[in-house]
Amino acid sequence: MLIALPGVYAPQEDTALLAGALRREALPPRARVLDMGTGTGVLAVAAARRGARVTAVDISRPAVWTARLNALLARTRVRVLRGDLAGPVEGSTFDLVVANPPYVPSPRPPGRGAARAWDAGHDGRLVLDRICGEVPRLLRPGGVLLLVHSALSGERSTLARLRSAGLTAEVTVRRRVALGPVLRSRRSWLCGRGLLPPGGQNEELVVIRAERTQ
Template sequence: MRLLRAPGVYTPQEDTELLVDAMNAAAIPTGARVLDIGTGTGALALAALRGGASEVTGVDVSRRAVWTARVNAALQRLPLQVRLGNALEVVADEQFDLVLANPPYVPAANPCAASGPARAWDAGLDGRQLLDPLCARMFDLLNPGGVLLMVHSVLCGVDTTLRQLRDNGMKASVVQRRLIPFGPVMRGRIDFLERHGLIDPGQRHEELVVIRGDRPERAQGDGGAERAGSR
């Protein structure tokens, strides 16, 4: 599927491809309602529509990304809804059958919020600036029985993501892995990554993972599954 990309909008890469593979393996139920967080060009959202989803919403903080995803959807003649803003605010009162997330996860020397194109990858000193809020809110974004598929690097803590999702009432596991060479962004901050012990000296590869989180179905007789610690 050929996609247009405005300058400054994240180019679909190995993490996008890995997430598409995980989505195809998960088999989207026909008629599913899907949320794509950080939609960028709309690549994942459009793949979900082609995979059988009936309603897909893409959200991005970048106006250029929103415009790009809308144009790509129009060119593909697919009914993608695209909204501007922080997904945790824009769809705060909604629930979905599937949430796709390829958030910024690259550790950055500047802990302040990134600006410009770097918003697509910079995520604070430990790479978890957006991962932690997503893990905390994911239970509420999913319908009972709903599924999260989220990709990130092992550099920002796979065990942390799994623990946070489980602590918030979800099942969680790694369903895809891929070792890839450093791209331009990672190569440009090797000294920082080595100095903070995030990579080994001489390391020039990182492993990407897709984490699947499942919100349990409602349990019979107890009014539904409750998030741990919510009462």
């Protein structure tokens, strides 16, 4: 049973895609895993159930409380820290980093409250670009990043940034899903920017796998 306190992003299609990629990823014994932007902690719990030593980070206090509660209910050991992306684990390295960050393009700067879990600036890359910059130093040799976001936010930019940092990177999963309520409310704006075709009803989600080979 998963609990989501008010204001915490509840797992949706993107979470399910990333959870599937996590299940398929081979992990070394007692792998060190970082769940960056953990939300409810569902991915952190899934990794802990595989025997990994898991650290979960979120900037939202309600998310931190939720993740701790869900880890307790699942009888798993997860270290949950409050902070901004890699800040709380600076200097640590991991065998696997999973991330489902805010990636929805927004006509307004990100604010506070629940919308902080999805709004990500004019191009949707406010947090994605930071992750691409921070992850290479978080990965051990052979370490892997699993990252999910909408193709509306520019998968090519993500791949290019990760590759320029010395990682191998590819899209491993694609899935078309119906627009959620946030994107539907912004359909005219997204169409005006050429991100959606007129009358567009769907978006494509992608899971990107990047690996530090050296």
